[in-house]
Structure formats: structure tokens, C-alpha cells
Amino acid sequence: MGKHGLTGRTAGRRGLARATAVAVAVGLVGVSATAPARAAVEPYDPFDVNQGFSVLATGDAMLDNGELEGSVAAFGTVSTTRSNYPFIHQAAGDPDYTVPLVDGDPVRLLADAYVGTGGAAVTNRDDSGTIDPASPEATAVAKLADTSNLTASARGSNYTRLTNTEGGTLDLEELPYDPATWQSSVQTQEPTVADYFPDLDAHVAQTNQCLAAMYTDPALGNEVTVTGGGNEVFVSGFSSSVPNWIDYEDVAGQVIKLDDAGGYTPTAQAPLVVRVSDPTNTVGPLNFEGWNDQDLARYIMLDLSEVTSPVTVDGLEYGAVWAPGIDLTYTSSRTTNGQWFADDFTTGGADGTGGGELHHHAFLGQLLCEVEDAAPVITSQAAVADSADGLLPTDGGTVVDTVSYTGLEPGTEYVVTASVVTADGTDTGITAATTFTPTAASGSVEVEIEVTAEQAAAYAGQDLVIFQSLTAGGTEVATHEDLDDPDQTFTVAAIPATGGFDVVKAVEGDGAALVDPGTSFTVAWEVTDGPSTGRSGTLEVLGDGTVVEGPDDLAEGDVVTFTEVTPPVVEGTAPAEVAVSPETLTIDPAAPTTPVVTVTNTYDKADATFSLRKEISGDAAGLVPPGTEFTVAWEVTAGAGADVGESGTLTVPADGTPVDGPTLSHGDAVTFSEPELPEIEGVVWGTPTITPDPLVLDTDEPAEVVVDNEAVPEQLEGGAIEIAKTLDGDGAGLVYPDVDNPDCGPDGNQGGGNDPDCAEPPSYTIGWTVTDGPSAGRTGEVVVTGDGAVSPVPAEGEEPFQAGDVVEFDEPEGPGTDGAELTGVTFDPASVLIVPGPAETVTVDVTNTYDLDDATFTAHKEVTGPAADLVPDDAEFALHYEVTDGESAGATGTLTLPADGTVVDGPTLRHGDTVTFTEATPPVVDGVVWGDVAIDPETIVLDSATGPVDVTVTNTAAGVPALSSQVAVAGPSTTTVPGAGGTVVDTVSYENLVPGTEYTVGGLLVTPDGGSTGITGGPVAFVPTSPDGSVDVEFEVTVQDAITYAGQDLVALQAVWLDGEPVAVHADPGDPAQTVSVAGPAPTISSEVTVLGSDDKTVPLSGGTVVDTISYTGLTPGREYTVAGAVILAGLSTTGVVGATAFTPDAPDGTVDVKFEITAAQAAEYAGTTVVAFQAVFLADELVASHDDFAAVAQTFRFASPTPSPTPSPAPTPSPAPDDGGELPVTGPEAVVGILLVAAASLLVGTLLVTLRRRGLLG
The missing domain is CATH 2.60.40.3930 (Immunoglobulin-like)
Known part of the structure; x- marks a missing residue:
């Protein structure tokens, strides 16, 4: 069965198709048709209207039955009162069906709305396991035309739950929840469900007419003969080549016997239609004897088209139900198979109880109908292409005329011509034609009519009508010319009155003179309201005040808003302030003059300033204290503004810090002078140098004025310098072990100098350079020791420094040591200015800082022992470390070591740190008992020179006993x-x-x-x-x-x-x-047989059931035993009738039944024979107890004798002969032989029963 795809059509098209189909059904003649009608018998399927849905309700659907294996569509609402009504694919029905597609999505539920307080779920459950998980049947959802009463939320594994305003829920288990998209996934593209079922009324009318004709025309349907009465009827006279029909009232409530049916079962070619006449308010089961296959539902149909009132369906198991316009209620607890077409559709009864399952079986029967082919008929639907308002623009466009046709001859070439006329029928000369060859009698074809701008202008504001003519071979076969048909009519937009505006630029402000008259300004305009809303543009307006014309084709009532795109930047001015007057205007084509919009830009001159900075040069610059201040005078000597003549002074420090000048204007010319210089001992001032002078201010380039003063020194002798070395840092002790020893150094031994036990201090060479002053360029060196002793600079006997000399120091790389790094050398002070006269000696402290090197360790885990394989690689062990000595003493931490032996880096510590290790309790691992832990090494001393030491932590894993x-x-x-x-x-x-x-x-x-x-x-x-x-x-x-x-x-x-x-x-x-x-007391058993249905324990010739009730004692409660029995002839030969039962006693004593099922053949074979039932009890195939007493009446029963046929004289009685595999009965006084035979029989039976049990042939 193919997929059913549903898409919507426009209302006009739907109405046309429906009207045409009705015309075909009732044999109407098409408009202006010339071809004659023809008659033919054609097959049809009434349930094509369902478009693949199991249930189609043109009203509401209320579902309260067990479940739906299929799909439902309702033109109205769908509801349920159940808490979880399931829409599934298969549980007990047939899975070989497909679900419909709506808007391209597979669905099991289609309705205008989901209402009510109940809960439903579209799960697509498939117990057959035959559908592909990615198939439409496994991924179906629901579609609703109205979702305004729904909210959505995530449920379960993030599927979508819909909740209506009454609290009812609908779960869509194959629709992932997305708050942004759920509504578009659920909402139909068409506004109503009915839009997906075009031509429904015509289909129903034609089907009802064809059904009525079938009951009167033997060529269309065969009436089945019904005879009998009471509780059963016989049916006969079925056809195997045309549909068969029968009246429901003739078979209602009857057992329908098929003895005379000639082996008929419904087929696609010869389906069975059951006609239900009016008045009927209840339809029950169709009790066709032997028709038990649910697939027969595909070829059986109940026709309720004559019924005029609601009908209750109770007990119907198979068959499609055709009930157009009828409210149906399905109340049976039986499962029903088929398709349904009704108005309102209710399951579960009016009180919401009962109702079996609904299984999808598409009706496949082909009914016959004599259909008159309609003469060609055409209609049309005109639409303006790419027009949101349906109007043809005044600059022309395309009109698409969709011409629908019926009654054409497939394969024949036709020409449809469209001619445009005015509303009064005047020809406009606008025409178009399309040639096509239909593949079906009905369909549609598009004719595109191109209307030029000239033609559109000629008919602006008018309605135009399209006439159509259909020809075949040059002969006209149909026309459609109706001036009043709105579907043939389109409208040309009217030409509106227009107007426009002009724009002019005005420039103001004290910086207006800086604006070039040829500067271009961009003014943007936009229609923000009115017929032309959204239209916009820009105009380029010059600064010289020239008026620029704007557009003149704006519509009356357009509201235009104006803004200026970023105004141009004019050098020397601040950003312009823009004013638009008016900011908005409304287009009035009747205005006497075109309105002018003035855009005014105000430009003011930009501020400008400068800064002053002092530079001191010359050999005596070092003698000038940094806090010395200088006074610099400034004056505006030229400019375009009011600043000319303005003057002032600025105080500038000698350290070079810039000083901001006053706020002036762009283009001002400023000159500078330094009237007085400060007096500084030892300094003679040269002539100041001012750069630039004069200065022209520029807003974009802030200027810095540098005033340079040369300081020339007086030739004067100055003071002396001494240098001392200090060792610092946590690594200083590695360079000089006695760095912190109070008995060492020049102040050691209470001022007496180094103790004899003190280590020799390291020596350092310090370089010095005169970087400025009279002796600039002079250099030298001095050696100092690391114990703090001072050394003079210059050395004794060397020429002293001159006043004004600036001395700076440096140190080449000094001595180092393993484990420590020289991280810094500082000089305090960094330079010394030699001042005139006998000043105090300046001590320069040179500090060398030594830091200990970083050091660390690594660790890894090793797992040994018989259970090492049980320890997962990701098991984690905690290794604790502690620094017990060294710079990091007291530091602790834990490393996590994985069992897979991965090497783990330790923390960053310091050279010389002593680290010890311990391990916490190992992790719990199933099946593992941990032995002692070994840590190698347990203590380490970190050495930055040798690198990290790897610590191995070994755990022994033993298995759990x-x-x-x-x-x-x-x-x-x-x-x-x-x-x-x-x-x-x-x-x-x-x-x-x-x-x-x-x-x-x-x-x-x-x-x-x-x-x-x-x-x-x-x-x-x-x-x-x-x-x-x-x-x-x-x-x-x-x-x-x-x-x-x-x-x-x-x-x-x-x-x-x-x-x-x-x-x-x-x-x-x-x-x-x-x-x-x-072992307990020896078990015992006894028994008593009963023949079901017989008071004298006689098995009839038709066979029967013998129940052997076995009483036991001494069994063990809770153990499983097997009791077996065999039916034995008096001669100790077995009949082959056996039985067995497995049981577990609750008490040592009790009873258990063994059944012997005796066939008619066995009853005939042993007719007239008395037999005995032997029994035995087994535990694990060992014999526990047996009962094999031929004399026990309770174990004895007999087979009935056949009724003798009359004969002239009895036949002589032959001597007894043994059966196959049996023995003759034993009689007489040979008691010992009899006992032995009984024992043998017992052994035989026991062996037989054991063998049968072992082979699985007994219970």
C-alpha cells in the first residue's frame, strides 16, 4: 500500500473540484460543453476518501476504547477521558500498513484541536519487530490545525508533551522537545483539517449513488441468497467475479452457515457488502461460521449510507464501516478490524466505559459503478503573481490563470486561450494561450498573462475579467465566460497622486569660515508611514546653500523623516551639531509649492593647547636638584579668534615633568621666553633653547614645547665614596657559609674581626664610571669581600673626584655555587653626585641576592601479587609526602597515583629539602586483599643538580579467599x-x-x-x-x-x-x-480412576478422558516429583495410553491427578476390554514408589463395546491370540507365575515411563 500525502488547496480550488465531482456523480452537463457523455463500468474504492487513515470523522472523535493500532483524522476535535490512550503500530493486529503523511510528516492523529481532560500518547509501539526504526511508521507524530489551547514541555527522554487548557495531555514520543520549534512541528500548514480532504462531498455523493445502483443492477453487484431462520441461516449464490451484497437484517444475530457457499471467501474482486437499512440503531457481529482471519476485514464492508440516525456498533469484529453523516459509537469489548468513515466517532460507549481495540485494515475491495463520462468543463482561478494585496501594479506584471478541467480525453492535445475583458465585457486585446496534453480526464493547467506597463496604466483602478476557451484540433470544446465570477477577476492598482520635497544646507557657528562651500553633506530620508512605507534614499547637499530636489513621486499621505548621515569633519572645528527643520513632513500633492527641508550644521572652533617640559643639559646638570623650578612666559601673538594678546607664565620643574598650558584655539600663534633662572651653587647657566618658538596650535596635533637650559660647572673638588658588599637570600649560605655568623666579618668577635674558624669570604670586583660632570668618562675598579668590609673609591693615592661628577657602578658576574642562583645585584644608592667641599663620605651598599634552586621529585605505582590483574588501571592510591628539613620544612601534600604506573610529578620544592613518604589506605577493589606497601626510597634529599628522584610505591594484591x-x-x-x-x-x-x-x-x-x-x-x-x-x-x-x-x-x-x-x-x-x-518412612501410593462423563467408569467409543487420582504418603515437601501412569491390559501388555504430571508436595501426604487422553481409535481398538491403571512416582529419575495391583477395583475401568450388527448366526469364537508386542491374559491357579508376570509388568511400565520422561514426552 502506498503512502498517503496530504497537502492543502485554496478554498476556490477546493470548491471547484468538489462541485465538478458532484456534477460527474449525478450526470450534469458542463458549461458550454459540446462533447457527448459516455458510460462505462469502473471499479472504485469508497474509502479512498480516508486517504490512508483508519478512522475519518467529519465531526469530532472521542476515543475511550482499549487502543488504536492505526491512525485517526477528525474535522473537529479529538478527545479521551482515559489517562493514557495509546496510539501504537502493532500489538495484536497486522503490522503491514503505512501511516499517512500530512505536510510531509508521518502522523497517527490529525484534528482541528485536541481537547478534554484525558491523556493520550503517540508511541508507535511495534511488538512485531518488523518496522524500520527510521520509517514513518516508527516516527509518526500528531498534527493539529489549532494549537492556541496548548503548551509544550519536555518529558521522559526529552520528547514533547502537549497540555491543553483543560489539563489534558498528548505525548508525542517521537518529537524531541524544542521550545522554539514544537509549535511549527505540530501545527498544520492549512487552517482546517477539512482543507486536506478536497472533493469530499462529491466523493460521498458519487459513492452513495454507486452503492444504490449496485443493489439494483446485477452487472454491478450480486445479491447473496439467504435461507433458514431461528438461530442460523445458510448463505449461497456467491459470485467470484463481481461484488456480493447481503442485507444486514437477514443475517443479524444469526449464525451464518457457509455449507452452501461453495468455498467462497471475500476477495478484492469479489468483496462482500452488507447493506444496513433505515431505521437501524445497533449493528452487532457478523457471525460467519469459519471466517476467523482478521485479514478478511479488507474485503468486507458495511454500508450505512441509507441510515439517518445515530448507530451503536457492538460486537463487530471485521469489516470497513461506511457511515457518511452518521454519528457512530463503538462499544464492544471485542477487537474490531477495518476502516471507518462517519460524522462523530465515539469509542467506549456513551458512558466512557468498555470498547475493544481498533486495528487498521485498509478496505481493498473494488466495487463497480456505471459512470457517465462528463462533457468537458473548465473553470478558472486568477491570481496576480508576486502581489501581496492581489492588485496588479500600475507598471504591469503577470497574472496566472489556473484553468481546471474535467471530461477531457487523456493523450489528446488541447489549447486553452485566455482573453482579458473589462467589467462590461469590452475586449482589452490582452491574451495568452497554453497548449497541453492531459494524462487524466481531470486536472488543471496554468496560463500566464503578461500585462505591460502601458496596458496596466490604461486600465488603472479597474476590474478585469479573464474569459477562457478550450479547443482540440481547432474545434472549441468548452468555454468559461462569466463576468460575475470573482475567481476570473483581478484588479489593476490605481495611479495615486504624488508629491515631493527639496533639501538645502545651512552652515553656522564661529568655525563656519573653516567649512569649504564645496563640502558635500549626505541627507537620508525614509517614508515611515503611508502608502510608500519603507521607501528611502539619500541626497548629496553642498555647503554653499544650493537647493537640491528630492523625489517627486511619493504618494499622498506619505510621512517622510529626515536625518543627516555622519556630518563631515572640518579641520579646526568641533563635531557639528545638526538640526533638521522640519524633521518630518507629510506629502500633500495639492500644496502650492514644494516644501524645503533645511539641514543646519553648527561648527564651532576647536580648542587647542600645548605643554612645557624642562631639559637640563651640560656638565653640571647633575648639580641641579630635581625639585628646582623655572618660570617660562607665553603670549598669543596671532590667530583668528579673540585669544590674540592673551599671555601668562608657567612654572616648570627641572625633573622633566610636562606642565599643561592654557586652553586656547586652533590656529593661535604662541611665543615663549624665560626671564629669570634660579641660582644653584657650582652651576653657571648658558643661553636657554626653546623648541618650537613660535608655536601654531593644532587641535589634531597637541604640541610639546621643550625649554633646554645648559648647566656649566664651576671647577671645585668634591667628597669621597666607599663600597661594602652584602649577601642576601635563602641561598646566600651556599656562597658564604658564615654569612649569618655573628663571629665573622669586620664587626665579628665583638669588633675584633673574623674569628679564626670563619670561612674565607668570597671576593667581588665592582666597576665604577663617571657618567657626567667634569671627570665624565673616568672609570675604575675596586675589590670587596662578601663579609661586609668596606673599600674606598677612588683607592688611596688616586686622584679624587671633582664637584659635579656623577659616579655610577656595575658588577661583573660574581662567584656562584651549585643549588643557588644569583637573582639580583642592587646598588644603594645607584649613583653618587660629588658635591663641592669636604662633604661626608657616601657608602654604597652592593647587595647580591642568592635564591635556592627549585627542586622536585616524581612517583609512580607498581601493583604486584596474584590478584594484580583484578586491579583496574584507573584505581587511585594516595601517596602522602612531608618536608621534614630544608627551606620548605613543614610543607605537606598528597599525590594521586593511578594503578597503571603513570609517573606523577611532585610539587615544586627547594634544593636541599628532605622529603619523607607514607601511603594512605589503598582503595577497595573487589576480590583483592592488600598486603604491605613498599616505598623506595622512603626519604630523599632534593638536589637541583641531579634532577628529580622517582619514588616507586609497590602494593601487593592478593585474592580474596x-x-x-x-x-x-x-x-x-x-x-x-x-x-x-x-x-x-x-x-x-x-x-x-x-x-x-x-x-x-x-x-x-x-x-x-x-x-x-x-x-x-x-x-x-x-x-x-x-x-x-x-x-x-x-x-x-x-x-x-x-x-x-x-x-x-x-x-x-x-x-x-x-x-x-x-x-x-x-x-x-x-x-x-x-x-x-x-531417608524417611518409605513412600506409598494408591489410586482411583474416574472416567469423565461416565458413572460406571466406561470410556465411550468416541474416546474420552480418564482421571487417575493418586494418593501418596511419605514424600518430602519442597522436592519436585514426577508421577506417571500407564493403562495395562489384563495380560500385562501395555495399551500405549500413558500420562504423567510433575508436582512439588507441600506436605508428606496428599493427592495428585494424572490424565489419560484416549482417542477414538484407541477406544475402538480396545472396545469391550477391562484395563487397569498402573502408577509410579520418581525423584530425579529414581523410582520412589509404585502401585501396580490388577485386583484393585479403584484402578480399573473398561472400554465400551460396539453395538452388534444383526447377523443370521454368531460367528465362532476364535482362540485368543496375542496382540502386537503383548501377551495372552493369565488365568488359572498358577499364582507364582501371576506374581512374576505382575512384577514384570511393573518393571515394564516403570522402564517405559522413565524412558518417556527422559525423552521429554511426558509432562
Whole structure:
């Protein structure tokens, strides 16, 4: 069956197609048709109207039955009162169907709206396992025309739940929840469901007419003959080549016998239609005897087209139901199979209870109808292409005329010509034609009519009508010319009155003179309201005030808004302020003059300024204190503004810090002077240099004025310098071990100098350079020691420094050591200015900072031992570390080591740190017992020179000891302890013990509920030679124990100890391998047979059932036994009739039934014979008890004798002869022989029953 795709059509097209179909159905003649009508018998399917839906309701659908295996569509609403009504694919029906497509999506539910308080779910469940998970049947959802009453939320695995305003829910399990898209996924593209079923009324009318014709025309349908009455009727006279029909009232409530039906079953070619006449308010089951295949529903149809009132369907199991315009209620608890077409459709009854399942079976029967081919008819639907308002623009365009036709001859070439006329029928001369060859009698074709701008202008504001003419071979076969048909009419837009505006630029402000009159300004305009809303543009307007014309074709009422695109930047001015007057205007074509929009830009001159900075040069510059201040005068000598003549002074520091000048104007010319200079000892000032001078201010380029003063020194001698070395940092002790020793250094020994035990201090060479002043360029060196002793600069006997000299220092690379790094050298002060006169000696402290090197370690895990494979690679172990000595002393932390041996980096510590390691409790791993941990090394001293030390942490994984056991009784029976007691040997198997270690194993016998018997085994000491092995423990069961626990099961529990502590226990009272039985009193059985339906225990010749009720004593409760029986002839030969039953007694004594099913053939074979039932009870294929007494009346029954046929004289009685495989009956006094025969028979029966049971032939 193909997919059914539903898409909507326009109302005009739908109305046309529906009217045309009705005309065809009732034989109307088309408009201006010239071709004659023809008649033909054609097959049709009434349920094509369903478009693949199981149920199509032209009203509302209320679903309260068990479930729907299929799909439903309702023109109205869908609801349910159930809490979870399921839409599924298959549970009990046939899965070989497809679901319809709506807007390209597979659906099981299509309705205008989902209402009510109930809950439903579209799950697509498929119990058959035959549909592809990606198929439409597995991914179907629901479509609703109106979703305004719904909200959506995520449920379960993020599928979509819809909730209506009444609280009802609809779950779509194949629609992932997306708050942005759920509504577009659920909402139909058409406004109503009816839009997806065009031509429905015509289809219904034609189907009803064809059905009515079938009941009167033998060529269209065969009436079935119905005879009989009472509770059953016979049907005959079926056709195998045309549809068959029968009246419902003739078969309602009857068993419909098919004895005379000639083997007929409904088919596609010869379906069965059941006509339901009016008045009928209830339709029940169709009881065709032997028609049990639900697939027959595809070829059976109930026709309710004559019924005029609501109908209840109760008990109908198969058949499609055709009930146009009728409200149907389906109330049966039976499942129904087929398709449905009705108005309102309700399941579950009016009270919301009952209702079986609905299974989809598409109607496949082909009914016959004599249809008159209609003469060609054409209609049309005109539409202006690309027009939102349906109007043809005044500049022309395309009109698409969709011409629909019926009654054409497929394969014949036709020409349809469209001619445009005015509303009064005047020809406009606008025409177009299309040639086409239809593939079906009905369809449509488009004619595109091109209207030029000249033609559109000629008919602006008018309605135009399109006439159509259809020709074939030059002969006109149909026309459509109706001036009043709105579908043929389109309108040309009117030419509106227009107007426009002009724009002019005005420039103002004190910077207006800086604006070039030829500067172009961009003014943007936009229609924000009115007929031309959205239209926009720009105009280029010059700064000289020239008026620029704007567009003059704007529509009356257009509201135009004006803005200026970013105004041009004019050098020397601040950003322009823009004013538009008016900002908006409304187009009035009747205005006497064109309105002018003035866009005014105000440009003001931009501010400008400068800064002053002092530079001191010359050999005596170092003598000038940084805080010295200088006064610089400024004056505006030229410019375009009012700043000319303005003047002032600025105070500028000698350290070079810039000083901001006043705020002036762009283009001002400023000059500078320095009237007075400060007096500084030892300094003679040269002539100041001012750059630039004069300065012209520019807003875009802020200027800096530099005033340079040369300082020339006086020739004067100055003071001296001394240098001392200081060692600092946590690594200083590695360079000079006695750096912190108070007895060492020049101040050690209470000022007496280095102690004799002090280490020799390291020496450093310090360089010095005169960088400025009279002695500039002079250099030298001095050696100092690391113990803080001072050294003079210059050395004794060298020429002293001159006043004004600036001395700076440097140190080449000094001594170092392993484990520490020289991280810095500082000079305090960094430079020394030599001042005139005998000043105090300046001490320069040179500090070398030594920092200890960083150092670290790594660690990894190794897992050994027999259970190492049980430890997962991602198991994690915690290694704790602590710095017990060194610079980082007190630091602690934990590293996480994975079991896979990955090397883990430790923290960053310091050279010389002492680190110790411990491990926390190892992780818990199933099946693993941890041994001791080994850490190598446990303590390390970090050495930055040798690199990180890798610490290996080794854990030994031993397996968890485990036990299992197998008990056996010493003696003939390994599972049962004799009544006189005996020995129970418990073979205990162990795993994961330590070889060479002495363990102790012991056991205890308990009852299945765990109660102790006090019977113990062991203890047994043993030393395993390997981790896995076994050891025996024996339990001695005394006579008294056997009496106490007679008939009961006992279970052996075991434990293994090491040094008095249990290491493994096996205690499962339900383990059969640990269980033995204690013999009880010998079981006994007896029996009594009953022949069902017979008071004298006689099996009729037609066969029957014999029930053998077996009474037993002494069985063990909770154990499964098998009781078997065989029917034996008096001669100890078996009849082949056997039976067996498996059972578990609740008590030692009770009864159990064995049934013998005797066929008619067996009853005939042994007719007139008396037989005995033997029985035996087995436990695990061992015989427990038997009952085989020929003399027991309770075990005896007989087979009925046949009714003798009359004969002239009886035939002589032959001597008895043995049956196949049997023996002659035994009579006479040979008692011993009889006993032996009984014993043999018993053995024979027992062996037979055991063999049959082992082969699975008995219960």
C-alpha cells in the first residue's frame, strides 16, 4: 500500500473540484460543453476518501476504547477521558500498513484541536519487530490545525508533551522537545483539517449513488441468497467475479452457515457488502461460521449510507464501516478490524466505559459503478503573481490563470486561450494561450498573462475579467465566460497622486569660515508611514546653500523623516551639531509649492593647547636638584579668534615633568621666553633653547614645547665614596657559609674581626664610571669581600673626584655555587653626585641576592601479587609526602597515583629539602586483599643538580579467599543418608589461600531454614601447596540423627580459619551442591480412576478422558516429583495410553491427578476390554514408589463395546491370540507365575515411563 500525502488547496480550488465531482456523480452537463457523455463500468474504492487513515470523522472523535493500532483524522476535535490512550503500530493486529503523511510528516492523529481532560500518547509501539526504526511508521507524530489551547514541555527522554487548557495531555514520543520549534512541528500548514480532504462531498455523493445502483443492477453487484431462520441461516449464490451484497437484517444475530457457499471467501474482486437499512440503531457481529482471519476485514464492508440516525456498533469484529453523516459509537469489548468513515466517532460507549481495540485494515475491495463520462468543463482561478494585496501594479506584471478541467480525453492535445475583458465585457486585446496534453480526464493547467506597463496604466483602478476557451484540433470544446465570477477577476492598482520635497544646507557657528562651500553633506530620508512605507534614499547637499530636489513621486499621505548621515569633519572645528527643520513632513500633492527641508550644521572652533617640559643639559646638570623650578612666559601673538594678546607664565620643574598650558584655539600663534633662572651653587647657566618658538596650535596635533637650559660647572673638588658588599637570600649560605655568623666579618668577635674558624669570604670586583660632570668618562675598579668590609673609591693615592661628577657602578658576574642562583645585584644608592667641599663620605651598599634552586621529585605505582590483574588501571592510591628539613620544612601534600604506573610529578620544592613518604589506605577493589606497601626510597634529599628522584610505591594484591563445596553420602546413594545413619563427605574447594600456610577447615550441618543440627565436621588442619585446591571434611550422622531428621534435607556449611580468625565462609542454605536428604518412612501410593462423563467408569467409543487420582504418603515437601501412569491390559501388555504430571508436595501426604487422553481409535481398538491403571512416582529419575495391583477395583475401568450388527448366526469364537508386542491374559491357579508376570509388568511400565520422561514426552 502506498503512502498517503496530504497537502492543502485554496478554498476556490477546493470548491471547484468538489462541485465538478458532484456534477460527474449525478450526470450534469458542463458549461458550454459540446462533447457527448459516455458510460462505462469502473471499479472504485469508497474509502479512498480516508486517504490512508483508519478512522475519518467529519465531526469530532472521542476515543475511550482499549487502543488504536492505526491512525485517526477528525474535522473537529479529538478527545479521551482515559489517562493514557495509546496510539501504537502493532500489538495484536497486522503490522503491514503505512501511516499517512500530512505536510510531509508521518502522523497517527490529525484534528482541528485536541481537547478534554484525558491523556493520550503517540508511541508507535511495534511488538512485531518488523518496522524500520527510521520509517514513518516508527516516527509518526500528531498534527493539529489549532494549537492556541496548548503548551509544550519536555518529558521522559526529552520528547514533547502537549497540555491543553483543560489539563489534558498528548505525548508525542517521537518529537524531541524544542521550545522554539514544537509549535511549527505540530501545527498544520492549512487552517482546517477539512482543507486536506478536497472533493469530499462529491466523493460521498458519487459513492452513495454507486452503492444504490449496485443493489439494483446485477452487472454491478450480486445479491447473496439467504435461507433458514431461528438461530442460523445458510448463505449461497456467491459470485467470484463481481461484488456480493447481503442485507444486514437477514443475517443479524444469526449464525451464518457457509455449507452452501461453495468455498467462497471475500476477495478484492469479489468483496462482500452488507447493506444496513433505515431505521437501524445497533449493528452487532457478523457471525460467519469459519471466517476467523482478521485479514478478511479488507474485503468486507458495511454500508450505512441509507441510515439517518445515530448507530451503536457492538460486537463487530471485521469489516470497513461506511457511515457518511452518521454519528457512530463503538462499544464492544471485542477487537474490531477495518476502516471507518462517519460524522462523530465515539469509542467506549456513551458512558466512557468498555470498547475493544481498533486495528487498521485498509478496505481493498473494488466495487463497480456505471459512470457517465462528463462533457468537458473548465473553470478558472486568477491570481496576480508576486502581489501581496492581489492588485496588479500600475507598471504591469503577470497574472496566472489556473484553468481546471474535467471530461477531457487523456493523450489528446488541447489549447486553452485566455482573453482579458473589462467589467462590461469590452475586449482589452490582452491574451495568452497554453497548449497541453492531459494524462487524466481531470486536472488543471496554468496560463500566464503578461500585462505591460502601458496596458496596466490604461486600465488603472479597474476590474478585469479573464474569459477562457478550450479547443482540440481547432474545434472549441468548452468555454468559461462569466463576468460575475470573482475567481476570473483581478484588479489593476490605481495611479495615486504624488508629491515631493527639496533639501538645502545651512552652515553656522564661529568655525563656519573653516567649512569649504564645496563640502558635500549626505541627507537620508525614509517614508515611515503611508502608502510608500519603507521607501528611502539619500541626497548629496553642498555647503554653499544650493537647493537640491528630492523625489517627486511619493504618494499622498506619505510621512517622510529626515536625518543627516555622519556630518563631515572640518579641520579646526568641533563635531557639528545638526538640526533638521522640519524633521518630518507629510506629502500633500495639492500644496502650492514644494516644501524645503533645511539641514543646519553648527561648527564651532576647536580648542587647542600645548605643554612645557624642562631639559637640563651640560656638565653640571647633575648639580641641579630635581625639585628646582623655572618660570617660562607665553603670549598669543596671532590667530583668528579673540585669544590674540592673551599671555601668562608657567612654572616648570627641572625633573622633566610636562606642565599643561592654557586652553586656547586652533590656529593661535604662541611665543615663549624665560626671564629669570634660579641660582644653584657650582652651576653657571648658558643661553636657554626653546623648541618650537613660535608655536601654531593644532587641535589634531597637541604640541610639546621643550625649554633646554645648559648647566656649566664651576671647577671645585668634591667628597669621597666607599663600597661594602652584602649577601642576601635563602641561598646566600651556599656562597658564604658564615654569612649569618655573628663571629665573622669586620664587626665579628665583638669588633675584633673574623674569628679564626670563619670561612674565607668570597671576593667581588665592582666597576665604577663617571657618567657626567667634569671627570665624565673616568672609570675604575675596586675589590670587596662578601663579609661586609668596606673599600674606598677612588683607592688611596688616586686622584679624587671633582664637584659635579656623577659616579655610577656595575658588577661583573660574581662567584656562584651549585643549588643557588644569583637573582639580583642592587646598588644603594645607584649613583653618587660629588658635591663641592669636604662633604661626608657616601657608602654604597652592593647587595647580591642568592635564591635556592627549585627542586622536585616524581612517583609512580607498581601493583604486584596474584590478584594484580583484578586491579583496574584507573584505581587511585594516595601517596602522602612531608618536608621534614630544608627551606620548605613543614610543607605537606598528597599525590594521586593511578594503578597503571603513570609517573606523577611532585610539587615544586627547594634544593636541599628532605622529603619523607607514607601511603594512605589503598582503595577497595573487589576480590583483592592488600598486603604491605613498599616505598623506595622512603626519604630523599632534593638536589637541583641531579634532577628529580622517582619514588616507586609497590602494593601487593592478593585474592580474596573463597570456598565452594560438593557433598556426597558414602554408600549406594550419594544424595540420601540411610535411616541407620552414615557418613557425609564434604569436598571443600578453596581459592586464593597462601601456599605453605597452615589453615583449619570445619563444617556444620543445618536445616534449609538455617537451624543448626549440632552435627559438625572437622576441624581438619591442612597446608595448601598452591592457592587453589580442595580438602575433605566428614560429617558422621548417627542413627539418632537420622531419626530426628528423617525425611528432611540437611545443608553443609563450611569455614576456613587462620590463627583462629575466619578467612573464608561458605554458608548458602539453598545451595543444592551442599544439600543431602535423610531417608524417611518409605513412600506409598494408591489410586482411583474416574472416567469423565461416565458413572460406571466406561470410556465411550468416541474416546474420552480418564482421571487417575493418586494418593501418596511419605514424600518430602519442597522436592519436585514426577508421577506417571500407564493403562495395562489384563495380560500385562501395555495399551500405549500413558500420562504423567510433575508436582512439588507441600506436605508428606496428599493427592495428585494424572490424565489419560484416549482417542477414538484407541477406544475402538480396545472396545469391550477391562484395563487397569498402573502408577509410579520418581525423584530425579529414581523410582520412589509404585502401585501396580490388577485386583484393585479403584484402578480399573473398561472400554465400551460396539453395538452388534444383526447377523443370521454368531460367528465362532476364535482362540485368543496375542496382540502386537503383548501377551495372552493369565488365568488359572498358577499364582507364582501371576506374581512374576505382575512384577514384570511393573518393571515394564516403570522402564517405559522413565524412558518417556527422559525423552521429554511426558509432562
